[in-house]
Amino acid sequence: MSTYELTMPVSDEDIKKLKVGDVIFITGTIVTGRDDVHHRVVKQGKKFPVDIKGKAIFHAGPIMKQNDDGSYKVVSVGPTTSMRMESAQAEFLAKTGCKIIIGKGGMGPKTTQGCIDNVAVHTIFPGGCAVIAAEEVTKVSGVEWLDLGMPEAAWILEAEKFGPLIVSIDSEGNNLIDENKVLFAERKGPVVERIAKKLDFLE
Amino acid sequence: MDKREELTGLLSSFICHASSHLPDDVVARLKQMKEVENEGFAATIYDAMFENLKLADELKRPSCQDTGVIQFFVKVGTKFPYMDELADILKDAVLKATKEAPLRHNAVEVFDEKNTGNNTGYRIPWIDWDLVPGRDDIEVYLYMAGGGCSLPGFAKVLMPLEGYEGVVKAVFDQMTTYGVNACPPCLVGIGIAGSAEVAAKLSKKALLRPVGSHNPNPRAAMMEEEIEKGLNEIGLGPGGLRGKLSVMGVNIEQAARHPATIAVGMNTACWAHRRAGIRIGSDLSYEFFTHKGVTL
Ligand code: SF4
Numbered sequence: 302m303s304t305y306e307l308t309m310p311v312s313d314e315d316i317k318k319l320k321v322g323d324v325i326f327i328t329g330t331i332v333t334g335r336d337d338v339h340h341r342v343v344k345q346g347k348k349f350p351v352d353i354k355g356k357a358i359f360h361a362g363p364i365m366k367q368n369d370d371g372s373y374k375v376v377s378v379g380p381t382t383s384m385r386m387e388s389a390q391a392e393f394l395a396k397t398g399c400k401i402i403i404g405k406g407g408m409g410p411k412t413t414q415g416c417i418d419n420v421a422v423h424t425i426f427p428g429g430c431a432v433i434a435a436e437e438v439t440k441v442s443g444v445e446w447l448d449l450g451m452p453e454a455a456w457i458l459e460a461e462k463f464g465p466l467i468v469s470i471d472s473e474g475n476n477l478i479d480e481n482k483v484l485f486a487e488r489k490g491p492v493v494e495r496i497a498k499k500l501d502f503l504e
Numbered sequence: 505m506d507k508r509e510e511l512t513g514l515l516s517s518f519i520c521h522a523s524s525h526l527p528d529d530v531v532a533r534l535k536q537m538k539e540v541e542n543e544g545f546a547a548t549i550y551d552a553m554f555e556n557l558k559l560a561d562e563l564k565r566p567s568c569q570d571t572g573v574i575q576f577f578v579k580v581g582t583k584f585p586y587m588d589e590l591a592d593i594l595k596d597a598v599l600k601a602t603k604e605a606p607l608r609h610n611a612v613e614v615f616d617e618k619n620t621g622n623n624t625g626y627r628i629p630w631i632d633w634d635l636v637p638g639r640d641d642i643e644v645y646l647y648m649a650g651g652g653c654s655l656p657g658f659a660k661v662l663m664p665l666e667g668y669e670g671v672v673k674a675v676f677d678q679m680t681t682y683g684v685n686a687c688p689p690c691l692v693g694i695g696i697a698g699s700a701e702v703a704a705k706l707s708k709k710a711l712l713r714p715v716g717s718h719n720p721n722p723r724a725a726m727m728e729e730e731i732e733k734g735l736n737e738i739g740l741g742p743g744g745l746r747g748k749l750s751v752m753g754v755n756i757e758q759a760a761r762h763p764a765t766i767a768v769g770m771n772t773a774c775w776a777h778r779r780a781g782i783r784i785g786s787d788l789s790y791e792f793f794t795h796k797g798v799t800l
Contacts, residue, residue, distance in 0.1 A: 324548075364569050364608045376606060377569040382652045382685045405652070406685030406744060427549045428652065428687035428743050429776040430556040431569040449621035451609045467547060467745065478684065481746055485680040485738050492734040493676050497669035499730060502723060 308460065310355025311400050313420045319468050321477040325424065326464035327401065329344040330359040330442075330457065333378070334393075336385055338446065342396060343389035350445040351457055353399045360386060360404035361387070361434075364451025373441040375458065379431030380405035383412075384421065391415025403466060407478025417474045424466035426477075436464045508589060510788055515597035515644070515727050518606045518792070519574070522646050522780035523566040526557065527794035529714040530691075530777045533752045537689060546747035549605040553742070553775060568776045569605040572648030574598050574629040577712060581639025590642070591631060598622075598629050632705070645712050648778040653690065656682035659704035659769035671696060671768040672731060676771060679735055679751075680789055684744030687774035691752045692735070695769035698761035701770030710755035711773045712781070714784040719756050728754045742775065752777070 302322045307315055309329030319325065332351050341347045363378035383404030386393075390402065390412040400421045402412075405428040416422060426434060447454045453495040469477040505513075525536075538550040560567035576594055580587060601607055602623045610624035612618065623629070656678050662670040675694060683690060695706030718725040732754040741747025752775070762769065773779065781794040791800050 362569065362608065364566060364571070364606055366606060376610075377566045379569045381570070382655060384685055405687065425743060425745070427556075429568045430552045431775060432559040432565050432567060433552060433556050435565070435569075436559065450612075450621065453619070460578060465552070467545060477754075478744060481740075481744060482681065482684065484746075485684075485740065488738045489676050489680050492737055492753040493673055495671075496672050496730045496734050500668035500672065500727060502668055503664065 309357060309401075316400055316420050316422055316472050319422050319471055321468050321471050321475040324464065325466045325468065326462040327357060327466065328461050328463070329356060329459070331359045331403065331460050331463060333359045333361045333363060333454070333456040333458070335360055335453055337382055337449045339386050339393055339456050341388035341446070343392045349397050349455070350373050351455060353397050357401035357403055358393070358397070358399045359458070360402070363435075365451055365456065372443065375435040375438045375441060378434050378438065380426045382406050382426055383408050385433040387412055391418070393451050394419040394421050398467050407476065407482065408470060413470050416470045416472055418453075420472045422468050422472060423432060423470035425469050426464070426466055434463070437461060452461050464474070472485065473475045507788065508586065508593060511586060512593050512596045512600060512800055514784070514788065514790060515594060516604060518780060518782050519597060519601035519607075519642070519646060521795065521798060521800060522778050523601070523605045523607060523648065524560040524564060525572050525798075526567070526777060527589050527779055528796055529716060529794070530756075531557070533715045534689070534775065537749055537752070540652070540749055541742065541747045544747075545743075545745040546741045549742040549745065552675045566605055566607065568650065569608055570650040570652065571605065571610065572650040572778070574623055575647045575649055576629055577631070577632045577645040577647065579634045579635075579636050579643040579710065581636045581641050583638065583640040583654035583786075584642050585640065594629060594631060595624055598624055622687070631728065641783060643781065643783050645778045647708070647712065650774060650776075653686045653772050653774035656686050656696060657704075657707070659700040659767065660709070661700055661765050661767040664764060664766055666766065668727065668766070670766065674768055675770055676734070680738060680740070683772060684740060686772045687776065688740045688744060688750060689742060689752045689775050690772040691777055692731070692754045693768075693771040693773065694754065694756045695758070696756065696761070697759040697767050697769075698765050700767050700769065702759050703767040704771075705769070706757040707769035707771040709780060710757040711771055712779060713740060713755045715753045717755065721758070724756050724758060744766050
């Protein structure tokens with residue numbers, strides 16, 4: 302397990318050295334995108350309006366505040382459940398050249414294959430730690446697709462040493478949360494059986 | 505200021521405070537868990553959680569960006585003087601808090617598929633009423649139902665021969681899969697009843713009970729303890745990244761069932777369990793009993 306600091310745009314070489322369980326901190330452009338952004342790009346075939354080649358997509362729906370001069374400030378921004386983007390993520394990576402996915406929880410086999418094919422990683426930011434994340438954003442440089450509403454829009458954020466991001470899917474196809482789920486499933490059987498024996502309340 | 509405005513302002517401050525501060529019982533349990541989770545990713549994540557709570561307090565910001573769909577569970581005395589206006593007042597308080605906290609816009613009208621942009625919408629805020637005869641005060645519970653922590657929720661009706669065992673199995677299946685995404689350590693709420701909607705509603709009410717409290721029925725209390733212990737043995741850890749523990753606790757609520765059905769409902773509250781409770785008298789004096797010592 303190693304810790305890296307990366308500056309975006311990142312190269313294939315940067316990504317290839319990352320293994321599941323590594324912790325990274327990233328500097329540069331991070332763009333938010335959740336269900337609707339993925340739907341537009343993948344299902345509706347619209348071009349993603351921001352160039353995120355070598356950069357990061359953040360599964361997050363932030364709370365933003367508009368300043369008097371019309372610019373925006375991040376109040377609170379933390380990761381949302383990545384699994385919701387599973388059906389569209391791989392194609393999204395292929396279409397945009399994005400290299401780092403940030404979210405929470407695991408993603409499935411399609412995204413894992415997408416990370417291999419596109420030399421990308423999925424990473425986990427600690428869930429619910431949205432003020433820490435907001436404080437690591439130095440500037441909001443713009444917003445696209447605001448018609449989707451505040452949480453769903455693509456917010457273009459400049460961040461410094463954004464993290465800790467735990468690598469959960471690497472470009473070789475290792476999947477940390479999947480491995481954990483296998484372990485949890487193994488442990489579950491005997492525990493349920495033991496508890497069940499104590500609960501025969503029916504007369 | 506008229507009384508209606510005063511009550512709206514009080515409830516709005518109540519919502520704002522709850523968006524950036526967890527209730528006392530949750531903070532106390534998380535502190536205990538942090539002591540145990542002292543290795544690997546688990547330690548890193550617990551450090552981040554407490555740092556985040558500190559920042560949220562200092563900067564007066566919602567501690568999690570997902571401030572949820574706003575739900576109220578209200579016990580209203582039938583002699584409360586503002587009973588007629590209370591539903592409107594609760595809605596106004598949400599509108600006000602949305603601007604002041606500020607809260608994220610989380611009400612999407614079904615079928616129109618448009619975010620209303622102010623956290624109110626058709627039947628939202630969701631208000632659940634319990635009438636209390638003869639009293640002139642109200643008890644308002646607020647619950648911010650986030651997306652991630654609502655996702656593991658389910659209700660289904662089992663056949664009696666599947667027994668309480670079926671309930672346990674369903675809970676463990678859900679917690680070891682969907683539960684991983686719900687920002688664990690979660691509080692698990694379980695409802696057991698005769699039909700799906702009763703079980704579902706009770707599972708949410710179970711989440712309003714303090715962490716560490718027990719069902720007064722000894723069998724139910726035993727079941728809470730066993731499930732909690734069992735889930736902890738699985739070691740989901742914070743964020744599903746593995747650890748020595750899994751959950752903050754397990755609360756069960758029940759209603760008498762039909763002889764031919766055992767319905768189970770489950771809801772999870774994430775570690776950022778933003779539940780808040782306030783008692784408001786007819787003179788609008790209040791007791792913010794989930795967050796002791798706080799003046800609104
Ligand atoms: S599950 Fe809870 S802590 Fe996690 S993102 Fe959702 S509301 Fe926030």
